[in-house]
Amino acid sequence: MTFPQRFDLIVLGAGPAGGRAALTAAAAGLTVILIDEQSAAGGQVWRKPRAERVPARTDGQHGEGLRAALDASDVTLALGRRVWSVTEGFRVDSLGPEGSMSCVADHLIVATGAHERVIPFPGWTMPGVMGLAAATILLKSESRLPGKRVVVAGRGPLMAQVAAGILAKGGRVVAVVDQMRLTGWLGALPALATQPRLLAQGGGWMGRVLASRTPWLFNHRVVEARGADRVSEIVVTSASGDRRALSCDALVIGDGLVPGTEVPRLLSARMWFDRLHGGWIPELTADFETSVPGLFCVGDGAGIRGALQAGTSGELAALAVARQLGRKTEPARLARLRRAFARASCFSDAVAAMLSGQTADVARIGPDTIVCRCEDVSRSEIDAAMAEGIRDINQIKHVTRCGMGPCQGRMCGDTVQELVALGSRRSREEVGAWTGRPPLRPVPLGDLVGSFDYGDIPVPEPAPL
Amino acid sequence: MSARYDLCVVGGGIHGCTVALFAARGGMTVVLVERGSLCREASGVNAGTLTMQMTRVALIPYALEAHAMWASAATWLGHDVGVVVCDGLSLAFTQAEAELLSYRAGKRREAGAPIDLVDAKAARLVEPGLGPGVMLAGHCKIDGFANAYLTGLAYRRALIEAGVTILEETAATAVQRVQGCFEVDTTGAPVKAARLVIAGGVWIESMLGWLGVTVPIKVLVNQLAVTERQRPVMRTVIGIASGLLSLKQYPHGTTVIGGGWQARGDRERGGYELLPDRLVGNVRLACHAIPALKEARLARAWAGLEAETRDALPAVGPVPGVPDAYVCGSVHSGYTSGPYLARLLAERILGREPAMPLFPIDRLLDPFERAA
Ligand SMILES: Cc1cc2nc3c(=O)[nH]c(=O)nc-3n(C[C@H](O)[C@H](O)[C@H](O)COP(=O)(O)OP(=O)(O)OC[C@H]3O[C@@H](n4cnc5c(N)ncnc54)[C@H](O)[C@@H]3O)c2cc1C
Numbered sequence: 001m002t003f004p005q006r007f008d009l010i011v012l013g014a015g016p017a018g019g020r021a022a023l024t025a026a027a028a029g030l031t032v033i034l035i036d037e038q039s040a041a042g043g044q045v046w047r048k049p050r051a052e053r054v055p056a057r058t059d060g061q062h063g064e065g066l067r068a069a070l071d072a073s074d075v076t077l078a079l080g081r082r083v084w085s086v087t088e089g090f091r092v093d094s095l096g097p098e099g100s101m102s103c104v105a106d107h108l109i110v111a112t113g114a115h116e117r118v119i120p121f122p123g124w125t126m127p128g129v130m131g132l133a134a135a136t137i138l139l140k141s142e143s144r145l146p147g148k149r150v151v152v153a154g155r156g157p158l159m160a161q162v163a164a165g166i167l168a169k170g171g172r173v174v175a176v177v178d179q180m181r182l183t184g185w186l187g188a189l190p191a192l193a194t195q196p197r198l199l200a201q202g203g204g205w206m207g208r209v210l211a212s213r214t215p216w217l218f219n220h221r222v223v224e225a226r227g228a229d230r231v232s233e234i235v236v237t238s239a240s241g242d243r244r245a246l247s248c249d250a251l252v253i254g255d256g257l258v259p260g261t262e263v264p265r266l267l268s269a270r271m272w273f274d275r276l277h278g279g280w281i282p283e284l285t286a287d288f289e290t291s292v293p294g295l296f297c298v299g300d301g302a303g304i305r306g307a308l309q310a311g312t313s314g315e316l317a318a319l320a321v322a323r324q325l326g327r328k329t330e331p332a333r334l335a336r337l338r339r340a341f342a343r344a345s346c347f348s349d350a351v352a353a354m355l356s357g358q359t360a361d362v363a364r365i366g367p368d369t370i371v372c373r374c375e376d377v378s379r380s381e382i383d384a385a386m387a388e389g390i391r392d393i394n395q396i397k398h399v400t401r402c403g404m405g406p407c408q409g410r411m412c413g414d415t416v417q418e419l420v421a422l423g424s425r426r427s428r429e430e431v432g433a434w435t436g437r438p439p440l441r442p443v444p445l446g447d448l449v450g451s452f453d454y455g456d457i458p459v460p461e462p463a464p465l
Numbered sequence: 466m467s468a469r470y471d472l473c474v475v476g477g478g479i480h481g482c483t484v485a486l487f488a489a490r491g492g493m494t495v496v497l498v499e500r501g502s503l504c505r506e507a508s509g510v511n512a513g514t515l516t517m518q519m520t521r522v523a524l525i526p527y528a529l530e531a532h533a534m535w536a537s538a539a540t541w542l543g544h545d546v547g548v549v550v551c552d553g554l555s556l557a558f559t560q561a562e563a564e565l566l567s568y569r570a571g572k573r574r575e576a577g578a579p580i581d582l583v584d585a586k587a588a589r590l591v592e593p594g595l596g597p598g599v600m601l602a603g604h605c606k607i608d609g610f611a612n613a614y615l616t617g618l619a620y621r622r623a624l625i626e627a628g629v630t631i632l633e634e635t636a637a638t639a640v641q642r643v644q645g646c647f648e649v650d651t652t653g654a655p656v657k658a659a660r661l662v663i664a665g666g667v668w669i670e671s672m673l674g675w676l677g678v679t680v681p682i683k684v685l686v687n688q689l690a691v692t693e694r695q696r697p698v699m700r701t702v703i704g705i706a707s708g709l710l711s712l713k714q715y716p717h718g719t720t721v722i723g724g725g726w727q728a729r730g731d732r733e734r735g736g737y738e739l740l741p742d743r744l745v746g747n748v749r750l751a752c753h754a755i756p757a758l759k760e761a762r763l764a765r766a767w768a769g770l771e772a773e774t775r776d777a778l779p780a781v782g783p784v785p786g787v788p789d790a791y792v793c794g795s796v797h798s799g800y801t802s803g804p805y806l807a808r809l810l811a812e813r814i815l816g817r818e819p820a821m822p823l824f825p826i827d828r829l830l831d832p833f834e835r836a837a
Contacts, residue, residue, distance in 0.1 A: 084763075085741040088729070093741040102741070268737055388621065391634070392502040398509060398614035406693050406764065437765045438739050442693060446759030449749045454558055454598065457749050458742070462707040463725060463797070464777045465522055465569055 004102035007031045007076070009321050010092050011109045012083060012263065015043015016307045017299025018111030019066045021314035022075045025109075028322035028329070032075045033103055035094055037441075039080040041067050043299075044113055044133065045307045047140045062307075084439035084448070086263050090294065095447045107294045107321045110264060111314060114257040114278065114300035115410050118154075119361045123225030123234075124253075125373045132158045132254030136165070145171040147250025151234055153177035153222045154254040156354040157202045162252055164205035167212050174248045175215040177236050179255075179361075180354065182218045191350035195308065198347060221361075225251055256355035258414045260301045265436030267292050273428045277303030277352050279414055280433050286338070287320035288313050296321070304355055305348040312341045362418040371419070372412040374405020382416060386423040393420055393431055406442055409434050470496045470630070472814065473649050473658035475637045475672060478508035479800060480781075480793040481664030482620040483807035484814070486542075489627040491815040496656055497629055498649065500636035504617035506735075507666050510769035511800045512689055512723035513613035514711045515548070517578035517605050518555040518570070518704050521797045523778055525576035527821060528798065531805035532607055543626070544619035546611045549716065552591050553608025553702040555580075556710075556754060557601040566706035570603040580605045594699040596756040608702045610713045610721075613800060632656070637665075640675040647790070660789040660814060664807075667732055667772040669780065669794050676787045680780065680829045682795060685771040686730035687723065688739055690748060692761035694718030699755050710750045720758060722751045728768035736768025773797070774829055781806050782813075782825035792826060 007030075011022045014036035022034040034041070040048035046063030070077060081096035090108040094101050116131040118124060128147060130138075132154060135146050145166060151174045152163045163173045192199045210216060217236065223243070224235040234251050237243045257278055261271065264282040269290035271280050281303045282290040288298050296317040299310035316337050319329045365371065367380035377400045385399050393416070396402070402416055403409030409416075413434060421431045470493075474485045477499030489495040497503075515535050520528040534541065535548050555570070557563040570580045580603045588602035589595050624631055632653060639650040640661065649656040663672045670682040695718050703712040710724040726747045730736035744766055752758050772795040774780055779797070784790040793810050796802050809819040 085739070085744070087738055087740065091741070100745075266738075268734070385618075388618070389633075390502065390618070390621075392505060395502045395505055395509075395617060398505075399618045404765070406762070408765065435767075437767050438741075438744070439763050439766065442762040442764050444759070444762050445692065445748055445752055448745060448763060449752045449759065452749050454749075454753055457746050457753075459707055459709050459746070459750070460726060462565065462709065463519070465572060 004091060004104045007033045007103055007105040008325055009107045009109065009318070010035065010090060010103055010105040011111060012092070013043065013111035013113060013299065013301070014038065014041035014079065015111060015113055015299060015310065016046060016062070016066070017310035017314035018043070018109065019070060019314070020311040021109045021111060021298060021318040023069055023073055024315045024318035025321055026073045026075045028318070028327045030322060030325060030327070033078055034070070034075050035078040035081050035083055035092065037080070037082050041070050041077070041079065044136070047137060049141055049143065082441055082443060084441060084443045086266055086440065088267070095443055099450055100448070107296070107324070109296045109298060109314070109317050109321065110301055111299040111310070112260045112263060112301045114259050114304055116254050117256045117258050117357060117414055118253060118411070119255045119415060120365055120369045120371050121222055121224060122366065122369055123227070123231065125370055126225055126227055126231050127229065128227065128231035128249060129225050129251045129253065132162050132252055135162050135252040139165040139169065143169070145169055146252050147248065148172060149174050149248045150250045150252055151175055151177060151246055151248045152252045155179045155256055156254070157205070157351060158254060160202060160205035160209060163214065164208045167208060167214070173209065173212070173214045174246050175217055176209060177217050177220045177222055179221050180218065188350045188354070191346050195344065195347040198308070222251065222253060255361060256357060257300065257304045259303055262436055262440050264290050264292070264295065264297055266438060266440070267295055269295060271433070274303055275356050275428070276349065277305065278355065279357060288317040289320060304352045306351060309341055309344045309348050312337055312344070316341070357414055357418060359418060359422065362415055363422055365415070365419070371415055372402035372405065374407050374411070375401040377402035379419065382419055383423060386420065391420070391424045393417060393433065394435060396420060397434060403434055408442070468657070469646060470494045470656070470658040472496070472660045472662065473498065473647060473656050474662045474664055475649065476663065476665035476668070476794075477503040477631070477633070478506055478664060478666050479504060479616065479803040480796070480807045481662065482624060483804045484662050484664060484793055484811045485629050486620070486623055486627055487808050487811035488814055489624070489629045491811065493815070495629045496632060496658060497624065498632045498635055498637050498651055498656060500634070502617060502633050503621050503631070507769050507771055508800060508803070509614055509617050510689070510767060511613045512711050512721050513611040513800060514702055514713065514723070515609045515611060515801045516553050516702055516704065516711070516798070517573060517607055518553055518580065518603055519708050519711065519798055520573070520578070520801060521777065522572050522576045524797065524802050525573055525578045527805050528802045529577060529607065531802045532609070534804050535611060535801070536609070538619070542619055542623050544622045546615045546619045547715070548609060548611045550609040551701055553605045553704070554588055554592055555603035555704040555706055556588070556599050557706045558598050558753070559600070562706040563601040566601055566603055569706065578605060579607060592699060592701045592703065594755045594757055596753055598753070610702055611800070612715065637672070642787070660791070662791045662793055662810070662814070663784070664793045666794055667770045669772065669792055673784065673792060676784055676790055678784055678786070679831060680826055681775060683773040684730070684732055685725070685773055686728045686736045686768050687771055688726045688728040688743060688747065688766065688768045689721060689723040690744060690766040691722070691764050692720045692758065693764045695720065695761040698757035703754050705750060705754070710747070710754065712751050712754060719764070720761065722747055724750065730768055730770060732770070736770060739766050739768055771799070776828070779806060779824040780826045780829065781810055782823040785825070785827050785830065
């Protein structure tokens with residue numbers, strides 16, 4: 001194991017939040033390392049396109065700007081590295097093409113974003129069904145279509161973006177199946193209008209979809225995906241119960257976003273349940289510091305708020321770190337950032353409300369529907385455990401194996417907690433969440449051990465005989 | 466106030482659950498008070514190894530009986546904990562380890578564990594998945610493992626069938642002796658019982674304090690890791706001479722890697738942090754023993770708390786100076802031996818002579834207290 005490298009600040013995640021945090025801290029004279037699993041900065045929204053295939057798009061320009069600024073800065077970039085351990089102190093261990101790396105810093109900014117929520121329905125694990133976020137990755141960085149005839153479904157503006165993206169690439173969208181009513185969108189308009197540029201962007205996507213005469217089915221949801229070895233048809237229903245089948249070869253669906261809180265959880269930061277902003281998030285100060293001194297959470301991992309506030313939160317956190325390390329920061333700049341953050345809340349809260357978890361969606365999951373796709377656990381198995389009187393969320397995991405698979409419960413965690421809350425008539429706060437455990441992401445044992453001599457393994461003293 | 470039970474057991478781990486089960490089957494009315502859920506601490510998060518090659522020599526006769534109990538869990542417990550009985554190997558890769566192994570295996574054999582020392586070739590016949598470099602191996606046919614995380618569910622069903630009152634999510638906070646009866650204060654309603662068993666794992670130290678008895682208990686914070694599912698790569702339980710590795714692959718394909726490497730933790734926060742260097746160290750031992758594990762991915766790692774007395778031998782017997790109060794815990798490799806030791810204690814509580822001696826805690830009291 002190489003000796004850990006010391007920095008003033010470690011930033012995890014190179015999206016809008018982490019990128020801004022790293023740049024701000026470096027500009028304030030701190031030594032900073034920015035670590036991300038992707039091979040280029042930009043995160044999920046500003047994902048780098050495969051250069052040879054696509055011209056830079058509006059979004060991509062933000063990404064290009066960030067990437068250029070990072071290249072020109074003193075930030076140490078550690079891209080293409082998978083972080084697997086974060087411990088007190090703070091020490092961060094990662095694996096990459098050049099093997100394992102450890103670094104330490106007294107300050108850590110976590111900007112690891114969110115993951116997608118898909119509320120299970122029969123057939124959701126079938127090939128050809130994918131998340132909205134996964135589809136944006138396909139479209140943006142691979143420049144590929146999810147299918148030839150695609151149904152886009154779920155909640156929120158990402159549907160419009162994906163549908164417009166598919167059309168722009170010459171694909172066909174069979175229909176947009178929107179859980180929201182038209183009145184829901186209209187009701188959100190005043191709040192959305194507080195960010196005219198973003199509203200115009202969203203309106204543009206929606207306009208392109210409607211102009212293509214793609215049916216936009218408001219107040220509809222997907223109840224089943226069918227097909228032999230791949231989805232070939234989906235069944236949708238309106239709120240009044242009218243069912244119909246849509247023929248397609250791909251379904252792109254998403255029911256909102258869940259903040260990725262693995263790191264604050266691992267470090268035992270105090271958490272609270274904020275349904276509006278996606279679920280469990282760390283308790284934060286105005287500077288985005290958690291209950292663990294020196295640990296900051298920014299961006300969507302601190303609550304779903306979108307790219308606009310992600311950048312601001314990253315900058316505020318980095319300035320707080322700089323202050324804690326004795327650097328001077330301009331009060332006027334702080335005030336401006338705080339104002340900008342507050343102003344953007346009107347817009348982002350309206351979007352967050354569309355993306356937050358809905359108890360009714362979970363209550364509707366059928367008994368035979370698979371909830372944990374890694375371990376093939378159905379709702380009835382979870383209900384059966386509760387019928388035996390088991391209420392502890394970790395114990396539910398033990399007796400059913402749900403959440404024990406490769407996705408480490410990221411996919412099903414929110415749904416299972418909601419099911420347990422429903423089944424035991426308790427609040428989400430009372431039910432809690434699965435205990436956070438390393439590794440942050442599964443890592444191959446071969447990479448973890450690297451090459452070593454048996455004699456160098458620091459084996460502790462044997463137990464007494 | 467509520468009914469008076471014949472027996473109140475505080476702590477629903479393997480020890481508390483087993484005492485409660487056999488006392489109830491022996492005809493007593495029993496209440497089990499558990500702060501969280503049954504077997505969610507050490508007894509639910511342990512490595513599930515049922516081995517003689519890591520058991521303390523003094524416990525071998527008990528562990529052999531306990532192994533037989535686990536192997537027949539379907540009959541006495543009645544519910545599945547996924548027990549697999551298989552061969553076990555304890556490996557030596559260096560001269561020093563070979564010497565340690567010969568000595569330790571010899572002592573364990575004297576105590577009754579059927580361990581043979583075999584060479585690398587013979588070891589490989591037992592376990593074709595072994596990597597190169599084995600110098601010597603201890604081979605024991607009495608070995609195996611259970612699926613520890615199923616323990617709570619299995620016991621829960623058995624206890625309910627035996628008529629035990631289970632109070633989960635209920636912590637005991639204090640005990641008084643009032644008119645020859647124990648009154649246990651809890652975070653729920655108080656509980657009254659004629660007899661008391663303290664079976665609170667690493668927390669027995671403070672529980673004994675409620676009775677005015679001081680027995681220091683050390684807290685070990687054992688680290689474990691599990692891989693994702695993988696093709697079959699091994700078929701035995703593997704350890705090394707020092708005891709710092711335990712390794713087995715479950716029928717569904719995951720492999721649990723343990724051996725008692727220490728993580729960060731304490732009684733208040735549990736095992737809250739795993740140290741990367743120690744995880745890597747433990748995993749290196751595992752991959753050295755079974756190289757095909759390198760193909761798997763590490764899915765999860767965690768840590769649990771294990772209790773240890775001053776002499777690392779169990780605390781199982783009456784509480785000195787407090788009639789009708791007993792303690793049950795601090796058993797090294799307690800998942801293996803716990804059921805048998807706890808059953809012996811239940812025999813004593815039921816007024817019968819246990820088949821083997823208990824481990825009374827008088828030896829652990831400080832001399833001043835013992836004199837008093
Ligand atoms: C990580 C790890 C791996 C291990 N691997 C193995 C192995 O492979 N093989 C083996 O044989 N042994 C193994 N062991 C040892 C074995 O797990 C323990 O010896 C055994 O489980 C201890 O059982 P127990 O009932 O004494 O304690 P626990 O299982 O800890 O039970 C104590 C119970 O008391 C409860 N409690 C605490 N305070 C209160 C209160 N105030 N009121 C009510 N209830 C309370 C707790 O919630 C807990 O459920 C391992 C231990 C650990 C930690």
